[in-house]
Amino acid sequence: MINMDDNPDIVIWDEKYATGIHLIDSQHKELVSLTNELFHACLGEEETLEGVFKETMERMVNYVRFHFGAEQVLLQRVGYPDYHEHKRQHDTMVLKILEAVKEYNEGKQLVPNQFVRTLRDWILGHIAHYDKLYSSYIAAQKEKGLLSDKEINV
Ligand SMILES: [Fe+2]
Numbered sequence: 001m002i003n004m005d006d007n008p009d010i011v012i013w014d015e016k017y018a019t020g021i022h023l024i025d026s027q028h029k030e031l032v033s034l035t036n037e038l039f040h041a042c043l044g045e046e047e048t049l050e051g052v053f054k055e056t057m058e059r060m061v062n063y064v065r066f067h068f069g070a071e072q073v074l075l076q077r078v079g080y081p082d083y084h085e086h087k088r089q090h091d092t093m094v095l096k097i098l099e100a101v102k103e104y105n106e107g108k109q110l111v112p113n114q115f116v117r118t119l120r121d122w123i124l125g126h127i128a129h130y131d132k133l134y135s136s137y138i139a140a141q142k143e144k145g146l147l148s149d150k151e152i153n154v
């Protein structure tokens with residue numbers, strides 16, 4: 001049995017990551033909780049680690065893709081000027097994650113525990129930088145009266 005007190009989460013949601021867009025923030029929180037789930041999966045019994053890690057990783061990859069897709073729909077809808085650069089960042093991250101998963105599946109050297117830390121840094125780094133850029137743009141457009149909550153939170 002894992003004692004959660006001995007193994008705290010590796011990501012704690014912080015309001016500094018908030019974009020102020022309800023849909024996006026709830027999806028980002030789900031990414032945080034999946035990252036923690038993946039981390040705890042790594043600390044499980046060795047016999048079950050591979051299966052649990054693979055299953056959780058698959059859910060993570062699917063959710064990352066789902067989130068990126070939803071975010072891109074939003075960015076197109078609000079006419080975000082740096083849409084293409086943002087999409088490129090998403091595509092690159094998905095490729096990096098899939099490459100790491102492939103290496104793991106092929107039995108190459110990949111320490112799950114370390115991989116989850118890297119994944120956390122990629123995801124949180126993206127949210128803290130690139131997602132903040134578009135949320136500032138959206139906030140500014142709202143301020144100017146060029147966008148309303150109705151158009152943002154569809
Ligand atoms: Fe995001």
Ligand SMILES: [Fe+2]
Nearest residue numbers: 071126130131
């Ligand atoms: Fe993003």
